[in-house]
Amino acid sequence: MNNETQIVDLALENLQKTAGITGIWKPGALKELDGQLELKLNNKTIKLNTEIKRELRGHNLPQIEAMAARFNPLIVVAQYIFPKIKEELREKGIAYLETNGNIFLKQKENFIWLDLQKAALPYVEKTNRAYTKTGAKILFYFLLNEDLLNLPYREIAKLTGVALGNINYVITGLREQNFLLKLDQYRYKFQNKRELLNKWVTAYEKRLKPTLEIGTFRFVKGDAFID
DNA sequence: GGACACCTCAAATGATTCAG
DNA sequence: CTGAATCATTTGAGGTGTCC
Numbered sequence: 001m002n003n004e005t006q007i008v009d010l011a012l013e014n015l016q017k018t019a020g021i022t023g024i025w026k027p028g029a030l031k032e033l034d035g036q037l038e039l040k041l042n043n044k045t046i047k048l049n050t051e052i053k054r055e056l057r058g059h060n061l062p063q064i065e066a067m068a069a070r071f072n073p074l075i076v077v078a079q080y081i082f083p084k085i086k087e088e089l090r091e092k093g094i095a096y097l098e099t100n101g102n103i104f105l106k107q108k109e110n111f112i113w114l115d116l117q118k119a120a121l122p123y124v125e126k127t128n129r130a131y132t133k134t135g136a137k138i139l140f141y142f143l144l145n146e147d148l149l150n151l152p153y154r155e156i157a158k159l160t161g162v163a164l165g166n167i168n169y170v171i172t173g174l175r176e177q178n179f180l181l182k183l184d185q186y187r188y189k190f191q192n193k194r195e196l197l198n199k200w201v202t203a204y205e206k207r208l209k210p211t212l213e214i215g216t217f218r219f220v221k222g223d224a225f226i227d
Numbered sequence: 228g229g230a231c232a233c234c235t236c237a238a239a240t241g242a243t244t245c246a247g
Numbered sequence: 248c249t250g251a252a253t254c255a256t257t258t259g260a261g262g263t264g265t266c267c
Binding site: 053054055057059060063127129132133134135162163164165166169 | 250251252253254255256257258259
């Protein structure tokens with residue numbers, strides 16, 4: 001599909017950058033396969049069957065192994081492969097390629113292994129996390145009381161009943177859309193609050209409300225509704 | 228300059244959506 | 248309707264800044 005093309009293209013682009021290896025990918029005719037990849041390496045061309053995935057996790061392994069046995073040589077192209085899984089693939093001698101250009105390929109005459117820690121870009125596009133289920137929840141508290149913006153993340157997390165890591169995601173999301181005005185080095189204040197409120201309402205309807213049980217919510221301060 | 232508080236980010240886990 | 252694929256959240260180690 002188009003999505004698959006995107007993953008392979010990005011992977012090849014980065015492979016070129018990091019390892020100087022070029023490759024061409026062609027969609028395959030076979031239904032079980034996601035096409036074929038031709039890698040150019042030292043004037044040699046290596047042809048590989050490909051399987052394309054977004055992320056590769058433990059439960060995919062048996063399937064991949066079966067494919068590797070059937071369509072040898074096989075390379076797995078994925079947006080992101082869990083480190084442990086990569087390890088297993090290497091042990092089993094199955095080739096892989098990630099979108100950040102990390103590659104492993106072991107054959108009789110060819111051996112490539114590239115693992116760049118930092119350059120990892122797990123996801124192609126990041127969604128703005130201010131409007132997810134949890135995001136909306138946090139934002140709800142922020143809208144009720146702007147001062148919460150300036151509490152330590154840990155306290156915000158505790159107060160909103162959400163994991164620490166989310167706070168930063170939400171703040172970043174809001175900042176990207178210019179809803180936060182920097183007062184000084186440490187403090188923020190909302191700006192363009194009306195529009196933000198609209199966004200929240202949409203997010204609430206779409207993402208949060210469907211998962212809530214009716215009757216489990218109340219306002220933090222009793223009179224907040226009238227305010 | 229050490230202790231502490233706090234933030235960040237990769238990895239792991241969990242939840243939801245999608246395809247067959 | 249079910250398992251697979253994808254998207255979202257949590258966890259926690261490591262890094263950075265701050266205060267005494």
